[in-house]
Amino acid sequence: MSAVPLLEVQNVRRRFGHVQALDGVNFAVYPGEICALIGDNGAGKSTLIKILSGADRPDEGRILLEGREVSLDSPLSAQELGIATVYQDLALAPDLAASDNLFLGREITQSGVLGRLGFLNRREMRRRAAQQFARLGVNLRSPSVPVSALSGGQRQSVAIARAALWADKVIFMDEPTAALGVMQTGRVLDLIRHVRDQGIAVVLISHNMSQVIEIADRVEVLRLGRRVARIDRASATIEGLVAAMTSESALGESIK
Amino acid sequence: MNWIKSFTGRSHEELREALDSDHARTSQERFNRFIGGGWIFILLLALVAVFWVSRPEQFGSAYNLTMLAVNAAILLVLSVGQTFVIISAGIDLSLGAVLVFSSVVSAQTMLWLSGEPAGTFGTTAGGWGVVAAGLAAGLVSGAAWGMLNGLLIAVARIPALIVTLGSLGMALGMAQILTGGVDVRAVPDRLVTEVGTGTLFGMPILVVIAGSVAIIAAIVLHLTRFGLHVFAVGSNAEAARRSGIRLTLRVISIYALSGMLAGLAATMSIARFSTTTINGHAMDNLSTISAVVLGGTSLFGGVGSIVGTVIGVFIPIVLLNGFVILGIPPFWQTVAMGAVLILAVWVDQLKRRTRQGS
Amino acid sequence: MVNKRSLPVLAAIATVIGLAVATPGAAADKTVALVLGVKGSPFYQALACGAQARARELGLKLTVSAPDQFAADSQIPVVNGVAATRPAVAAVVPTDMQALVEPLRQLHGRGTQVITVDQTISDVSFVQTQVLTDNAAGGRMAADAMNTLLGGKGKVLTITQPPGSAAQDAREAGFKAELKKFPGISYLGPQYQSDDPQKAAEIVTSTLSAHPDLAAVFSTNDQGAIGAITGLRQAGATGKVKVVAYDAATAEVNAMKNGSIQALIAQNPKQEGEAAMEAAAALIAGKHLGKTTLTEIVTIKGSDKAAADKYEYRANCN
Numbered sequence: 002m003s004a005v006p007l008l009e010v011q012n013v014r015r016r017f018g019h020v021q022a023l024d025g026v027n028f029a030v031y032p033g034e035i036c037a038l039i040g041d042n043g044a045g046k047s048t049l050i051k052i053l054s055g056a057d058r059p060d061e062g063r064i065l066l067e068g069r070e071v072s073l074d075s076p077l078s079a080q081e082l083g084i085a086t087v088y089q090d091l092a093l094a095p096d097l098a099a100s101d102n103l104f105l106g107r108e109i110t111q112s113g114v115l116g117r118l119g120f121l122n123r124r125e126m127r128r129r130a131a132q133q134f135a136r137l138g139v140n141l142r143s144p145s146v147p148v149s150a151l152s153g154g155q156r157q158s159v160a161i162a163r164a165a166l167w168a169d170k171v172i173f174m175d176e177p178t179a180a181l182g183v184m185q186t187g188r189v190l191d192l193i194r195h196v197r198d199q200g201i202a203v204v205l206i207s208h209n210m211s212q213v214i215e216i217a218d219r220v221e222v223l224r225l226g227r228r229v230a231r232i233d234r235a236s237a238t239i240e241g242l243v244a245a246m247t248s249e250s251a252l253g254e255s256i257k
Numbered sequence: 258m259n260w261i262k263s264f265t266g267r268s269h270e271e272l273r274e275a276l277d278s279d280h281a282r283t284s285q286e287r288f289n290r291f292i293g294g295g296w297i298f299i300l301l302l303a304l305v306a307v308f309w310v311s312r313p314e315q316f317g318s319a320y321n322l323t324m325l326a327v328n329a330a331i332l333l334v335l336s337v338g339q340t341f342v343i344i345s346a347g348i349d350l351s352l353g354a355v356l357v358f359s360s361v362v363s364a365q366t367m368l369w370l371s372g373e374p375a376g377t378f379g380t381t382a383g384g385w386g387v388v389a390a391g392l393a394a395g396l397v398s399g400a401a402w403g404m405l406n407g408l409l410i411a412v413a414r415i416p417a418l419i420v421t422l423g424s425l426g427m428a429l430g431m432a433q434i435l436t437g438g439v440d441v442r443a444v445p446d447r448l449v450t451e452v453g454t455g456t457l458f459g460m461p462i463l464v465v466i467a468g469s470v471a472i473i474a475a476i477v478l479h480l481t482r483f484g485l486h487v488f489a490v491g492s493n494a495e496a497a498r499r500s501g502i503r504l505t506l507r508v509i510s511i512y513a514l515s516g517m518l519a520g521l522a523a524t525m526s527i528a529r530f531s532t533t534t535i536n537g538h539a540m541d542n543l544s545t546i547s548a549v550v551l552g553g554t555s556l557f558g559g560v561g562s563i564v565g566t567v568i569g570v571f572i573p574i575v576l577l578n579g580f581v582i583l584g585i586p587p588f589w590q591t592v593a594m595g596a597v598l599i600l601a602v603w604v605d606q607l608k609r610r611t612r613q614g615s
Numbered sequence: 616m617v618n619k620r621s622l623p624v625l626a627a628i629a630t631v632i633g634l635a636v637a638t639p640g641a642a643a644d645k646t647v648a649l650v651l652g653v654k655g656s657p658f659y660q661a662l663a664c665g666a667q668a669r670a671r672e673l674g675l676k677l678t679v680s681a682p683d684q685f686a687a688d689s690q691i692p693v694v695n696g697v698a699a700t701r702p703a704v705a706a707v708v709p710t711d712m713q714a715l716v717e718p719l720r721q722l723h724g725r726g727t728q729v730i731t732v733d734q735t736i737s738d739v740s741f742v743q744t745q746v747l748t749d750n751a752a753g754g755r756m757a758a759d760a761m762n763t764l765l766g767g768k769g770k771v772l773t774i775t776q777p778p779g780s781a782a783q784d785a786r787e788a789g790f791k792a793e794l795k796k797f798p799g800i801s802y803l804g805p806q807y808q809s810d811d812p813q814k815a816a817e818i819v820t821s822t823l824s825a826h827p828d829l830a831a832v833f834s835t836n837d838q839g840a841i842g843a844i845t846g847l848r849q850a851g852a853t854g855k856v857k858v859v860a861y862d863a864a865t866a867e868v869n870a871m872k873n874g875s876i877q878a879l880i881a882q883n884p885k886q887e888g889e890a891a892m893e894a895a896a897a898l899i900a901g902k903h904l905g906k907t908t909l910t911e912i913v914t915i916k917g918s919d920k921a922a923a924d925k926y927e928y929r930a931n932c933n
Contacts, residue, residue, distance in 0.1 A: 077501050092499045094492035096559030097485070105489055106500030108482045119481040312700070320725065321699035328692040438777030438807055442713050454717065530687050530714035536809060537686035574692065581696030584678035587654050591683070 005068050007032045007202050008053065008084070008171050013062030014226075015048055022048040023059070024226035030171060035193060035203045037213040040223035041246045046206050049223070050173050054086035055079030066170070085168030087160050089175045095149035099141055100130035102148055103163045133166050134158075137195045154185025158192050171202045178212065190216050210239045222246055296604060297553060300597075301568050301575065308579035315582050323461060325571070325578055330467035331529065332544060333570045334522040337474045338515030339545040340566045342417075344478070345511050346491035346558025347410065350421040352519050353541030354428040355402045359523035360533045361432045363395035364441035373443055380531065383445030391448070391527075395520040402428055403516020407509030425542065432535055442532045453528035463525055470518065475563035487511060491558025544573065547594075551601040572597060645674065647895045648697040648727075649888075650690065651681035652708040652734065657864045657930040658837070658884050659708065662733065664932035665888030666706070673896045678702075685810070687714035694718045698725055704895040706730045706746070712737045712781055728898045732891045733884075734782055744904040746890045748882050750782045753912045754789025757833055757859050760878040760914050761790075761800070764857045768799030769830025772822050774815050774839040777807040786835040786861060803829075808839055815842020816849065823850050831857040837864040844875040863915065868927045871917050879915045881926040886910045 006029035015023040023045045030036045040046050051057040053064070055073040063070050066082055073079045076086075093102050100123070109125045110116035127144065134141060139158045141151065148156050157177055164172045174193070178186040193216060197203050207213050213220060214237050222230040222245040230245040308316040315321065335352050342349045370390055371383035383391075402424055409420040455462045478484035486507050489497040498504045527533060550556060551572055552565025573594055580590045649666050651659040663679050670677035680697060682689035690710045697705055698721055705727045709715035716738045723729045723741040731739070732746045739745060761771060773790060776783040787805050794802050803826065808814035815838065823829055823846075832847075834840040840860035847853045853875050860867055863881035870876040887910045894904055915922045 076499060080501070090495075092493070092496040094489045094496050094559065096492040097488060101485060101489075102496075105485075105497065106502050108485060110482060119483050121480060121482055121485060315700045318699055321695070324692075324695040324699065328695060331688075433777075438809075440711075440713075526688070530691075530711070531717070532687075532711065532713045534687050534711065534714065537684070537688040539684055539686065540689075577692055578696045578699070581680045581693055582700050584680075586679070587681045591654075 006030060006065070007067060009065040010049070010053070011063045011065065013049070013052065013059040013064070015045075015052065015057070015059050021226055023052075023062075025062070026223065026226055027228045028221055028223075030202045030204050031219075032170075032202050033197060033200050034218040035197050035205060035216055037205045037207060037217035037220045038223065039207065039210075039213060039220060039242060039246060043225075044223040044246070045226040046223055047175070050086065050175060050204075050206065053079070053171075054084060054173055080167060083168050083170030084173070085164035085171075086173040087157075087164050087175065087177060089177075089179060093148050093156060093160055093163075096147045098145045099134075099148055099151070099159045100127045100144060102159055103130045103133065103166055105163075107167065130162075133162050136199070137162055137165060137192055139192060152185060154181050154188050157181065157185075157189050161189070161192055161196065165196045165199065165201060169201060171204060172196065173204045173206070175206045176208070177205070178207075178209070186212075210242050213237075213242065214239065297551060297565060297568050297572070297601065301572055304572065304575050304579065308575070308582065312582050316579060321578065321582075323464075325574055326464045327461050327529070328578075329570050329574050330461075330463040331522050331525050332541065332548065332574075333467045333567060334470050334518050334525065335541060336545040336548045336566045336570050337470055337563060338518035339549050340474070340552075340554055340561055340563060341478065341487055341511050342515050343546070343549050343554050343556060344491045344558055344561040345487050345508065346494065347417040347508070347511065348421065348546070348556075349406065349512065349515050350418065350542045351402065351406060351424040351428055352515065352545055353538035354425040354432070355399050355516055355519040356523045356526065356538050356541065357533070357535055358402065358428040358432040358435075359395040359399040359520040360527050361435050361441065361535065362398040363391040363520075363524055364444055364527055364533045365435065366394040367391035367445055367448075368441060368443055371445065380446035380449055381443050383447065385447065388445055388448045388452075391445075392521075392524045395523045396517050397520070399520025399523065400513045400517040403513035403519075404509055406516065407512035410512065411505040411508035421542075436533070436535060438535065440533045440535055444527050444531055448524075448528045449531040452525075453531065463529060466521075466525060470521070471563055471567055478561075478563055483510075488559055488561075491560075493559075547573070547598050547601075551598065569601075645899060646676045646678070646700070646702040646704075647892065648700065648702040648705045649677060649679045649732075649891065650693055650697055650705065650707040651679065652690075652710050653685040654681040654683060656685075657928045658862060658882075660930035661928040662708075662884040662888040662891075664929065665885030666892050667888075667932060669889040669892040670895075673892060675892060675896060675899075677892070682710070685710050687711035690715070691718050694722065698722045698727065701725055702727055703899050704728045704730060706732050706891040706895060708733045709736045710734070728895075730891055730894050730898070733887055734780070739906070743898055744894050744906060744908050746887055746894060746908045746910065748782075748887070748910050748912050750785035751789035751792075753861065753880050753882070754786040754791075754835075755793040756912065756914050757786070757861065757878075757880050758790045758793030758797070760880070760916075761794070761831055761833060761857070761859050762797045764859070764877050765800060765830050767797055770801050770803055770826055770828060771831045771833060772803045772819075772826075772829060773805040773833045773835065774808060774818055774843055775805045775835040776809055776839075783835050790833055790835075808842065810836070810838045812838050812842030812845060815839045816846035819843050819846030820850050823847075823852060823856070829856055831859065834858070834860045836860075837862040837867050840867050840870070840876065844870050847875065862928065863923065863926045864928050865930075868923045871915070871923055872920060874917070877917045879923070879926075881913050881915050883911050883913075883926065884928055 008030050010026060010028040012025045013023050014025055026045060026049060038046055052059050055076045055078055064073060071082060104126050109122045111120045111122045139162055141155055148159055178189050181189060193203055205217060218234050220232040220237055220242060221228055224246060339349055339352060367383050367387050370387045371381040373381050406420055406424055409415050410417050452462050457465050486502050490507055494504060548569035549566050552569030554561030554565060576593055577590055647670060651663060653659060667677060680693050682693050687710055694707060695718060705722055707719060709731055712735060716736050719729050719736060720741055728743050729741060730744055730746060731742055735745045773787055775787045778784055791802060794800055806818045808818060819832060832843045834843050843858055847856055858876045859878045860876050861880045863879050867876060867879055871879055890908050890910050894908055897904060913926060915926060
């Protein structure tokens with residue numbers, strides 16, 4: 002773990018009406034690690050993710066990317082800074098092929114006049130998509146069918162591959178295996194490890210404690226809008242994690 | 258191999274995989290996948306074959322086949338616009354009315370420019386400059402209505418059905434206000450004789466125009482970024498937005514495109530009928546929708562093709578023509594058309610089920 | 616590959632083949648094609664009935680077609696289809712006097728003799744004869760009937776179609792011209808509705824609000840008449856405001872029998888159909904015809920139930 006976090010949140014506050022969703026939360030993720038973000042319902046995970054993906058803005062606090070303060074005004078600006086989010090409802094267009102989905106919004110066009118008119122270079126898109134899938138160990142049964150024809154796990158893989166293609170720093174994943182069966186979950190977790198091995202930091206929100214223990218390098222626990230624990234993989238146990246989520250006294254370090 | 262793609266809406270790899278894949282286990286499933294691809298073309302061929310065999314000199318005469326194409330031309334241009342709209346999961350009910358409005362604006366512009374008083378009957382001596390001005394006026398007014406539609410749908414978030422229903426009424430009403438309800442009957446002679454009835458290498462110019470529009474539209478839809486975005490917006494608008502596609506701009510441009518095509522169809526209509534037809538085109542909006550749906554485009558968006566629309570436009574026209582030639586009583590035509598439409602939507606459902614069943 | 620799912624497709628194709636085979640091709644020399652103005656109109660149905668009966672008597676092979684709407688863009692494909700069959704004679708009700716010129720000229724160019732029925736076109740140089748009623752005379756008859764009903768004075772409104780239909784224009788013009796002979800009657804002028812009874816009803820009720828002393832309404836067609844009497848009923852003015860209406864559709868005849876309409880100017884669509892067939896037979900036999908063939912119009916007074924029954928436009932051919 003290097004000293005400077007890749008992405009750090011300092012003392013962020015966010016209120017919605019009467020509800021203080023984030024109450025001076027701190028959070029940090031380091032390059033090349035899988036960090037699980039856990040907490041009970043209402044702990045502020047979704048709000049934090051929204052802010053960090055640019056879909057929302059904090060009332061107070063700082064966000065630092067590689068030590069420099071940044072302002073994430075919109076999902077687009079977050080993406081440009083290298084931060085991507087894979088939502089639970091996949092941001093995939095079901096009728097488009099995997100390669101089209103991968104490059105949606107950043108399509109590769111032909112060179113010259115045709116390119117300026119907007120003609121797509123599908124061969125190049127397919128080639129690079131195949132490269133990306135190979136790099137991440139994703140094995141699509143057939144890359145040119147509409148993604149709605151793929152299994153849930155493969156769809157999730159495409160969504161993650163897309164995020165990994167465009168975000169080179171941090172990828173947030175909100176419950177990526179929630180709707181998947183056992184075998185598909187295993188494949189997706191493998192994919193997530195591949196992504197981490199590329200040097201991208203992965204922040205995983207999950208309610209599945211055994212999954213968290215299996216895959217996360219580190220765990221940050223939120224409760225009532227604050228971080229209440231940071232736990233290493235080595236010292237993580239299911240009971241410990243649950244206890245950290247639901248009460249103030251926790252095993253491991255407790256940092257406010 | 259792109260022609261296969263534009264033909265059936267799927268690439269050759271998909272078709273091969275659809276036919277070989279271990280999911281299409283039974284021959285029934287294989288047949289379903291096959292008919293999901295090109296059945297509408299087979300239906301058209303079957304209709305043409307039946308009518309040709311029954312009345313070869315009448316149905317199959319050069320005159321009749323040419324007339325089929327000419328009668329399809331205006332509706333095809335309108336339906337191309339509707340195809341883009343429906344693929345983006347929208348709908349445009351205002352097309353016929355926008356055509357009428359644009360034809361009025363176009364005809365009045367040409368009349369004013371050729372210096373003849375209103376209420377003239379017959380044709381004017383307006384030159385190509387006048388015709389060009391009339392065309393431009395029609396395109397601009399059509400595009401304007403389209404942009405209004407797009408704005409209300411994308412920015413004010415009013416459902417497309419309601420917005421285009423409203424602009425239907427407004428466009429038609431304004432057309433009647435502009436003319437006092439009286440058709441503009443004095444149009445440039447050049448437009449009527451050279452475009453309306455003129456030919457290029459033996460093909461009627463109206464057919465050449467419609468064909469060119471269809472070809473260009475197919476290229477844009479399947480080979481360009483704009484076309485991909487149309488599919489993306491229809492398939493999952495939220496995903497498109499999150500990908501950085503400027504949704505509002507896209508939606509407005511799609512409706513503006515269909516409005517502009519209605520403006521082009523308006524000039525074609527004036528050329529063909531040598532008059533505006535304020536009381537006509539009443540059912541055009543529904544005809545375009547059924548043509549698009551018959552052609553395999555899904556009303557839910559995300560899937561579609563221009564070639565399908567072309568076939569979808571020809572089926573009712575061939576049906577009507579065949580029935581008239583055979584002397585079948587008019588009401589049977591209406592029944593037959595309704596049946597074919599239901600059949601088409603049902604097959605579309607089959608297609609979706611086989612796709613999702615994998 | 617024949618299975619449950621393909622059955623409907625095959626059934627549809629079989630039906631079309633069946634219909635095609637069942638209607639054999641006709642001998643070209645005695646074929647007559649009749650193209651009506653629109654489907655589902657009692658007036659044109661009655662016209663077709665008259666034509667079919669007379670065609671049978673004359674030994675002509677008649678086919679009847681009609682477009683979905685009374686509009687050029689709907690009718691022209693039908694005319695094109697008829698042209699493809701090259702009948703000996705085509706009798707067409709043109710829905711637009713300008714747009715139908717070229718298609719009918721094409722019909723003539725392919726060797727078919729062309730008759731117009733009930734409406735006409737702006738260029739009749741190639742038309743063998745026009746079967747018409749004298750609409751201007753009908754308008755004048757309406758004005759005379761109006762004068763009698765009102766005893767020479769009162770305010771009168773006309774409900775008609777927007778300008779552009781030759782027949783409707785002529786009726787209103789004839790009405791207006793004749794009305795000038797009756798100084799006691801003040802003419803409020805025409806209001807337009809496009810075959811929309813709803814709109815016609817609204818016109819009547821608004822006019823009544825503006826002119827509570829409205830004495831009578833003249834409608835140049837049946838849709839306007841139906842709308843007008845609805846409007847009067849809503850305003851409680853049935854019978855107080857007199858109605859003279861063109862055409863004798865069943866709804867109008869019933870209205871006259873129960874007193875909502877006081878007089879009808881009836882055409883004789885059956886006779887128009889018969890006249891068209893007689894003209895066709897004459898043309899086939901090589902005779903020449905006058906430029907116009909007029910059919911009758913009669914005024915039917917409210918009390919004359921026998922005449923009403925006689926002239927009612929019957930949509931079923933018996």
